[in-house]
Amino acid sequence: MNTESPLRVKGLKAGYGTQTVLQNVDLEVAKGEIRIVLGGSGCGKSTLLKNVAGLEKPWSGTIEVLGQKLDWSEGLPTGDLFENMGILFQGAALxxxxxxxxxxxxxxxxxxxxxxxxxxxxxxxxxxxxxxxxxxxxxxxxxxxxxxxxxxxxxxxxxxxPKLLFCDEPSAGLDPVTSRELDDLLLELRQTLGITMFVVTHELDSIRALADKITFLSGGHVIFDGTLADAESNGPQEVRDFLARRSSKGKKEG
Amino acid sequence: MTESAIPPTPEKRQPSVSEQVGESALSIFQEIKAVALLLSESIYYSTLAVRRPKTLTRGSTATQMIQLGSTALPIVLLLSTLIGFTLAMQSAQQLQKYGAMIFLADGIGMSMVMEIGPILTAVILAGRSGSAITAEIATMVVQEEVMALRSMAINPIHYLVLPRFWALSIAQPLLTVASCLAGIVAGLVVGVFFYQLSVTGFLTELQQALPMRYVWQALLKSLTFSWLIVFISVTKGLNVRGGADAVGRATTACVVSCIFSIILADAVFSFIFYW
Incomplete structure (x- = not known):
C-alpha cells in the first residue's frame, strides 16, 4: 500500500433512498496520478466522485483524502480538508x-x-x-x-x-476541439503543479489523452482497475467493448 | 430476447388512506424539523458573526436588503394606502350613522397597526421575496452551485441564509411601519377631505387609541413573520431535487407554506396578546 496515496477508498457502499448505487468499491490513487473513473451512464461515476470528495455521505466504508479520514459524525466534513482540494463540476457551477x-x-x-x-x-x-x-x-x-x-x-x-483535483465530466457538452484544449490544460497543470487528479468521464478521447490509470465501474462495482493498455489487452470483455466503442449487450445475450 | 421472456411488471399497490395521512404527517414533521434546524444554525452563525463581523460576506446583507426589502417599498405603500382608504370609506359610512366620526382614527389606527400592516407586508414579502429566495436557491442547488460552495469549505447556511436572515429581519419591520403609516395617512385623508375631521383631532384621537404596546406587538409579529418567510423559503430551495420543473414547484409550495404559516402565527399571536 502506498503510504503517500492522496486518495484511498475501502469497501465503499453508497446510494440514494433505498437504491444502492455503489457497492464494495476499493481504490487507491497515487500521488501525481491522473485517475480516470469511467463506465456507462448511471453506473455510479458521479456518485463515487461526490462521495470521495466529501460532498455526499456514504452508507458504509472508509474514504481517506490526503491522509485524513472523512468524518461524518458531525454532518458534512468541513475545514482543512477542502482547503487542499479543488473540484471542477460538470456544469462548472459558477x-x-x-x-x-x-x-x-x-x-x-x-x-x-x-x-x-x-x-x-x-x-x-x-x-x-x-x-x-x-x-x-x-x-x-x-x-x-x-x-x-x-x-x-x-x-x-x-x-x-490544491493537492488533489476532482473533475466531474470535464468535457461534457463541449465540442471536440474545446474538449481537447481542456484535456491539454489538465495535463499541463499536472506537469507544472504536480496535482493528483481524479477525473470522472466517459469521453474516450479524454480517457486516452489523460489516463495514467483507469477504474471501470459497472452496476456500482469496480470491474477493472489498472492501466489503459492493460484494460485494452487483458481487461474484462465489457471494458474492452467500451473502449472499442462496441456494444457488449448483444454478445452477452448471444 | 423473445417477448414472452420479459418478466411481468409487478403491479404497484396504491397506498391506503391511513398510509397517505401518515406520509403527509411525516413530511410536514420533517419540514418543521428542517426549518427549526435552519433557525438554530442561523442563530448560531449570527451570534458568531456578531463576535467576528469579518466572517460575514461583505456587502451581501446590504445587497439583500435592497433586493428583498427596499424594492418592495412602493408596492407595500401603494397597497397599504388603498386598503387604508377602503377601510376608512367603509368605516365612515357606519360611524356617521352614530355621529361617531372621530372614532375613524381609532378604527384605522388599530386595524392597521394590530393586523393589516404586519399581515399585508408579510403576505407581499412572502409572494415577492420568499418566492425569489426559493427560486434563487433552488436554481443554485439544481446547477450544483450549493455543492460547489461546500467543496470550497463555505458553509451554505453562512453564505446563503445569513445575509437574507439579517436583511429581512431588518427590512420587514421597517416595511411594516411604512405600511401602517401609509394606511393611517389614507384614513386621515378620508377623514379630513370627505368627512370634515380636523387633522389635530384625528391625530390626538389616534394617539389616545393606540398605546405603544400595540406598536411593539406589531414589530414583534413582523419580525416573526420575516423569520418564517426566510426559513421556509430557504428550506424549500435547499431541498429541491430535479430540474427546472422542480424549481417551479418549490417556488409555488414556498408561497403557499409561507402564507399559511403567517396566518397561523398571527392567530397564535392574537391568542397570546388578547386572550
Whole structure:
C-alpha cells in the first residue's frame, strides 16, 4: 500500500433512498496520478466522485483524502480538508450572481476575510492566466461560453493551490476541439503543479489523452482497475467493448 | 430476447388512506424539523458573526436588503394606502350613522397597526421575496452551485441564509411601519377631505387609541413573520431535487407554506396578546 496515496477508498457502499448505487468499491490513487473513473451512464461515476470528495455521505466504508479520514459524525466534513482540494463540476457551477473574478477569489475571500485585496487580485489574474482566461475578471458567468465557464471553474478549483483535483465530466457538452484544449490544460497543470487528479468521464478521447490509470465501474462495482493498455489487452470483455466503442449487450445475450 | 421472456411488471399497490395521512404527517414533521434546524444554525452563525463581523460576506446583507426589502417599498405603500382608504370609506359610512366620526382614527389606527400592516407586508414579502429566495436557491442547488460552495469549505447556511436572515429581519419591520403609516395617512385623508375631521383631532384621537404596546406587538409579529418567510423559503430551495420543473414547484409550495404559516402565527399571536 502506498503510504503517500492522496486518495484511498475501502469497501465503499453508497446510494440514494433505498437504491444502492455503489457497492464494495476499493481504490487507491497515487500521488501525481491522473485517475480516470469511467463506465456507462448511471453506473455510479458521479456518485463515487461526490462521495470521495466529501460532498455526499456514504452508507458504509472508509474514504481517506490526503491522509485524513472523512468524518461524518458531525454532518458534512468541513475545514482543512477542502482547503487542499479543488473540484471542477460538470456544469462548472459558477455562482451566477458573481463575476468571474469574484467566483475565482471566493474560496480565499471566505476563508481569509483579511486577505490583501491587491494580492488577491494578482492571484486571481494568475489563476485565470493559467487556464487561458486572462482579462475576464469582470464578466458574468452568463456571458461565457461552455468551455470558458469550465476554465473559470477550473481556475476557481485551483485558486487555493490544491493537492488533489476532482473533475466531474470535464468535457461534457463541449465540442471536440474545446474538449481537447481542456484535456491539454489538465495535463499541463499536472506537469507544472504536480496535482493528483481524479477525473470522472466517459469521453474516450479524454480517457486516452489523460489516463495514467483507469477504474471501470459497472452496476456500482469496480470491474477493472489498472492501466489503459492493460484494460485494452487483458481487461474484462465489457471494458474492452467500451473502449472499442462496441456494444457488449448483444454478445452477452448471444 | 423473445417477448414472452420479459418478466411481468409487478403491479404497484396504491397506498391506503391511513398510509397517505401518515406520509403527509411525516413530511410536514420533517419540514418543521428542517426549518427549526435552519433557525438554530442561523442563530448560531449570527451570534458568531456578531463576535467576528469579518466572517460575514461583505456587502451581501446590504445587497439583500435592497433586493428583498427596499424594492418592495412602493408596492407595500401603494397597497397599504388603498386598503387604508377602503377601510376608512367603509368605516365612515357606519360611524356617521352614530355621529361617531372621530372614532375613524381609532378604527384605522388599530386595524392597521394590530393586523393589516404586519399581515399585508408579510403576505407581499412572502409572494415577492420568499418566492425569489426559493427560486434563487433552488436554481443554485439544481446547477450544483450549493455543492460547489461546500467543496470550497463555505458553509451554505453562512453564505446563503445569513445575509437574507439579517436583511429581512431588518427590512420587514421597517416595511411594516411604512405600511401602517401609509394606511393611517389614507384614513386621515378620508377623514379630513370627505368627512370634515380636523387633522389635530384625528391625530390626538389616534394617539389616545393606540398605546405603544400595540406598536411593539406589531414589530414583534413582523419580525416573526420575516423569520418564517426566510426559513421556509430557504428550506424549500435547499431541498429541491430535479430540474427546472422542480424549481417551479418549490417556488409555488414556498408561497403557499409561507402564507399559511403567517396566518397561523398571527392567530397564535392574537391568542397570546388578547386572550
Amino acid at each position: 455562482i451566477s450572481s458573481l463575476t468571474v473574478g469574484e467566483n475565482v477569489s471566493l474560496p480565499l475571500r471566505i476563508r481569509n476575510p483579511d486577505i490583501d485585496p491587491e494580492m488577491l487580485r494578482k492571484k486571481v489574474a494568475m489563476k485565470l492566466g493559467q487556464v487561458k482566461m486572462e482579462g475576464t475578471e469582470d464578466k458574468l458567468p452568463g456571458e461565457l461560453s461552455g468551455g470558458m465557464r469550465k476554465r473559470a471553474g477550473l481556475a476557481r478549483a485551483l485558486i487555493a493551490d
